Amino acid sequence: MHQPSALADTSAADVRSSSETAHTSAPQYAEVAIPLRVAQTFTYRLPSALRRDAQVGARLLVPFGRKLVSGYIVALHSELDSGVEVSESDIKDAEELLDQEPLVTREVLEITRWIAEYYAAPWGEALKAALPAGLNATIEQVLSITSEGRDELARLPPKRATTARAQALRFIAEAGETTLREAAPHIGEARASTIVRRLEQAGWITRTHRTRTVLARAKRRKAVRLLPPEEHAEERAARVLTPAQQRIIQTLIAADGELAFSELLETSDTSASTINTLERRRIIEVFVREVRRDPLSGAQLPKIEDLKLTAEQQSALSEIEAALRENDYAAFLLHGVTGSGKTEIYIRAMRAALDKGSTALMLVPEIALTPVFSRRLRAYFGDSVAIFHSSLTTGERFDEWTRLKRGEARVVIGTRSAVFAPVAKLGVIIVDEEHESSYRQQESPYYNGRDTAVMRALKEQAVIVLGSATPSLESFHNAERGKYRYLRLPNRIANRPMAHSEIIDMREVFTRSGKQQILSDELLTAVTETHARGEQTIILLNRR
Incomplete structure (x- = not known):
């Protein structure tokens, strides 16, 4: 298999963590996982301008073969590993650091490394799958015609003006600057790369690379807030407020001192110039704030019921809570018939984790189940709940991921990809319907969300509860062998009969x-x- 030139490769198992590679001096080299079908990581030299800011978990733009790709820094080194058989001159320089703050947390880095080793999956692809859609930067080729290319175009005889190369050259000349992605439909999708390469070899065009703008970013909106009275007492005393200005201030007071710019205009029935006048007088402040795209905005939340647990529920919950207090890894198989009250145990276990300052993660097998559980969790835990599944818009996924990374949300619910949620201080993981085959990822990177959750709990010393009315054979076997603690709920709530079959x-x-x-x-x-x-x-x- 062809190896990209001037790159040193190592296996994922040999990658050293950031703590192992930290030195007093600035790192000289970055070990990078590429989101392509390659089984190893690659070592790049960090230019002096990047050494101070480079961090494990950040994205790095690097040359790979004849193109630039966005990879993930998985380790930093002050010197080359003696076991790497490559000379200093063979190592390529990294091009650009894409993140000032790492996107990938230490916990996610560790669990994706395990996936790469256990499932023989490319580590870079696992890291890419762990980030919300729209965050992974893509690199595009930028095409520009040279003066030699313009001369060639002017010299072309009519018979040759209709060839594919001539048409490509003319399109690039007319565009001034274009990308390969934009040019391909005009010069033929199948042959576009070949034609562009030949034009470049002839010196008629230049080809450069640039990072495409990410699709996901925070949504911002202009807003207005009322400044403290002591900051503008003299100003208000010196000049009388107009009726329109008074309406603005009263509207802000009614809204607890802060309101969106457009909403303030509509509610107070005033103009933007009136707001600008008050801002110049230092009575109000106009600023830009982030607006959260809430997947449950406007959802009807269920009423919270103060349910009394059955003796069987209380016994199971007590064992889980005791394990949480030990701050150590513990795995439970909660085998409960349909209607036995497993969900109430899940919620109370998550509450116990939150009460001790930890976070909670809940996996469900299908998107269809997410709204039901998420509304119930939102009713119990309020805005501490974040939601992860593929039906969310790009903006909603970005906002929920950001809230988790900042620690603003402490409970996350979602389908199998939620196992990569950037939560810290994980206390409990719940896997509902653990027997479901939908926890298996059917495309690269291949992994089982349930088993990955068990390993994440082990790595982060958390408690994991696998719940099912019909446990999988492997989980039941693990319970019989003592790897999982077995909790049984054989009866339905209020001893309601099972459906006749x-x-x-x-x-x-x-x-x-x-x-x-x-x-x-x-x-x-x-x-x-x-x-x-x-x-x-x-x-x-x-x-x-």
């Missing part, structure tokens, strides 16, 4: 009727009786 052997139906039939007589009778009562029937097929 009956298995029909269709072989007996075929024998009885003397022919094959799709629906059994028992099923047809049940459907008829249900219809007669004015009720509805759902028939599920075991195929699409």
Whole structure:
């Protein structure tokens, strides 16, 4: 397999953590994980301008083959490892540091490294999957025509003016500056890279690289706040306020002193010039604030019920709370029949984690379950809850991720990708319906969200609770071997009966009727009786 020239490679298992590579002097080299199908990391030299600011977890723009890519710093070194068989002159320089503050936290770096080793997945791809969509920078090729290219275009005879190379050159000349992505539809998607490379070799165009603007960023809006009275007492005493100015101040007072600029204009029925006048008089301040894109904005939250736990629920919860108090890793398999009250145990375990200053993470197998659980958690924990799943908009995912990274949210709920949530001081992880196959990622990087959650709990000395009415064979086996503590909820709340079920052997139906039939007589009778009562029937097929 072709190896990118002038790069030193090492296996992910040999990567040293930032604590192991920290030296008193500024780092000279960065070990970088590339989000491509490569099994190793690569070492780059840090130019002097980048050495002071480079940190583990930040993105770094580096040359890779004949292009620039955005990679992730996974370690910093003051000198080359003696085990790396590469000379100083073979190492390439990094191009640009993309983050002043690392995007990848220490916890996420560790769990993605484990994924890379355990599932033989590219570490860079695992790191890319851990970040919300829109944050990963992409590099694009910028094409510009040279003076030689313009001369060649002017010399082209009419017969050659219709060739693909001539059309590409003309398009670049007319655009002045364009990108390969923009030019490709005009010169042919399949041949675009080849044509551009030949034009560059001929000296007719230049090709450079630049980082495309990220799609996700904080949403900001202009707002107005009322300044403290002592800052403008003399000003207000010197000049009388107009009726419009008084309406602005009264509106701000009614809104606890702060309001969006547009909302203030509409509510107070005034103009922007009136606001500007008050700002010049230092009575109010106009500023820009971040606006949160809340996935649950306007959602109807359920009422909080003060439920009394059954003896079985209380016994299970007590074991989980005791493990939380020990501040050590513990894994539980909560095997409870449908309607036995597992969700109430989840919520109270998360409350216990929050009460001791820790954070909580809950995984659900499907997006369809997220709104139900998230509304219930929001009712209990308020704005401390952040939501992670692929149906959120890019802006919503960015805002929720940012709140978690800043520590503004301490509870996160989501599908399997939420296992990468940038939460610190993790106290408890809940995996609901742990047997579900949807916890398995079916594309690169391949991983099992449930097993990754167990490993994250182990690495961060947290408690993990795997809940199911029908546990997976591997989890049940782990419980029998003592790797997981087994908690049983055999009864439904208030001893409500389980739904009646009956298995029909269709072989007996075929024998009885003397022919094959799709629906059994028992099923047809049940459907008829249900219809007669004015009720509805759902028939599920075991195929699409």
